[in-house]
Amino acid sequence: MxxxxxxxxxxxxxxxxxxxxxxxxxxxxxxxxxxxxxxxxxxxxxxxxxxxxxxxxxxxxxxxxxxxxxxxxxxxxxxxxxxxxVRHGHFIERDSDEKKVFRFVRDELGILVDFMAELFKKDGHKLIGIRGMPRVGKTESIVAASVCANKRWSFISSTLLRQTVRSQLADDELTDNNIYIIDGIVTTMRATEKHRMLVNDIMRLSSTKVIEHPDIFVRETEYTLDDFDYIIELRNNHDEIITYEVIDPGFSSFDIS
Missing domain, CATH: 3.30.70.260 (ACT domain)
Incomplete structure (x- = not known):
């Protein structure tokens, strides 16, 4: 036995x-x-x-x-x-109605990174969304989790250091072992058609895709929240409300997220 x-x-x-x-x-x-x-x-x-x-x-x-x-x-x-x-001595909060939604606050970045790293280690297609206000630590947590999972990551669109909008990838980046990081606001509202074609190709890969601001992404594309395997919410504190009140093709506070 x-x-x-x-x-x-x-x-x-x-x-x-x-x-x-x-x-x-x-x-x-x-x-x-x-x-x-x-x-x-x-x-x-x-x-x-x-x-x-x-x-x-x-x-x-x-x-x-x-x-x-x-x-x-x-x-x-x-x-x-x-x-x-058990490992961290802290229970991960999960939405009682939406079972795929997991909630963290900034003080829990360590357990968030560990959580995402375990997801990244699993092979195959996974679509993960991460919600959060600017400068709460979304992108940094994704990169740290990729390092912990010993996976390579590629920014497809991002505003971490400066606005990144990729229209092509090198051959060694198009692998199932890559973590693809997509900013839902930049991709859907500020990018070229060539970039969107690249995103469509990446979405068909059998690999892990992490989309920041998934609500904007699904609002502007054919995807729905049902297509996501996990939704992560990261807040500065438990009372913070995640909003997208200032979203337009020009400059906004979400340009530095």
Missing amino acids: SVKEWYLEYQIHKNRPGLLGDIASLLGMLSINIVTINGVDHMRRGMLIRSEDDEQIQRLTMILSTMDNISVTKIREPKLRDRLA
């Missing part, structure tokens, strides 16, 4: 001394190994566990349900955000 990993998360109602030790002892008696453990939120703990027997996991769930001091909130095969929550 093969060894299988699970993500266990529980809410602590009363953090009495020895509670973690009791749970660890229970896991030991059921021959379930703890791989990693960390607090993932206030009074919430997550852990990656490993077992050869699914029935032991079912027994664990039943026993934990009888404990008054905790409530099991998740026990499942670990998803990417589960692994990152």
